[in-house]
Amino acid sequence: MTEPSVPHAPTAAFIGASWLALVAGAATYLIGLFNAEMALNEKGYYLTLLMYGLFSAVSLQKSVRDRAESISVSGLYFGLCWLSLLLALLLLLIGLWNANLALSEKGFYGMAYLLSLFSSVAVQKNVRDVSLVRQAAPAK
Template identity: 55%
Template sequence: MTNNNEDLFDMEKQNAPKMKIKRKDGEPTPVFKGASWAALVIGVSAYLLGLYNAAMELNEQGYYFAILVFGLYSSVSLQKAVRDKEEGIPVTNIYYGISWLALIISILLMAIGLYNAGSIVLSEKGFYGMAFVLSIFAAITVQKNVRDTQRAREID
C-alpha cells in the first residue's frame, strides 16, 4: 500500500511541463546528429581496426586506408557541391563533375581491390565493403547535418 503523499508527488511529476530544447526550423534533431556521428565513428573505427588486425602487407593496408580517406573526402565534397547548387551558390560544372567522378572512382577502387584481393577471405571482403559504405554514408549525413544546422541558425 502506498502513501497518498507519494501518489500526489508522482502525479505532479507526470503533469509537470517538460523542458523542451529549442530547435530552429530545418535543424536536425540532436538524436539524428548523434546517430550520424556515431555511424561515422563506428564505420571508420571498424574499418581501421580491421586494417590494423589484417594479415596483409603494409602497402596493401596503405591502399585500403587511402581509398577510405579518398572516399570520405569525395563524398563530403560531392554533398557540398550538390547542396551549393541547390541553394543557388555558384558551383562550376568542372568541380561538380570532378566531385561525382572522385566518389565513383573511390567506390570502384574499393570494389576492384576487394575483388582482386586473394589474401582476404570473402567474409573480410564483405566487412571492408560494408564498413566503407557505412563510413561514406555517415560522412555525407554528418556534412548535411552541419550544413542544415548552420543554415537554420543563419536564418534566425
C-alpha cells in the first residue's frame, strides 16, 4: 500500500467558512423545523433525515478519500454509502413533495438541507487534512 501524500493544511478562512456553512445550514433547518406548524412525528421525520443525511455524506466522502489514498474500503460499504446518501435525498424529496407546505417553505428546507450536507463534507475534509498535517509535522 502506498503512503498517502501529506496535504497542505487548509486555511483558517476555509475552515471557518466550512464550519459557518454547516452551522448556518443545520441551524436554519432546525429553527425552521422548530417553528413549523406540523405534527411532531413529521418534525421527527425531517430531523432524522438531517442526521441520516449528514452521516451518510461524511461517510461517503471519507470512503472516496480512503480509496483515493489507497486505503482499503470494501465495495459493499462503498455501495452502502452511496445508497444511504441517495436514499436520504430521495426521502427528503418525497417528504417535501407530499408536505402541506408553501413552495417557498419546501425550497427553504431543501436548500438548508443541501447546504448542511455539502458543508459537512468540507468540514470532514478539513478535519482530516489538519490531522494529517499534524501527524506529518516534526515533534517540537
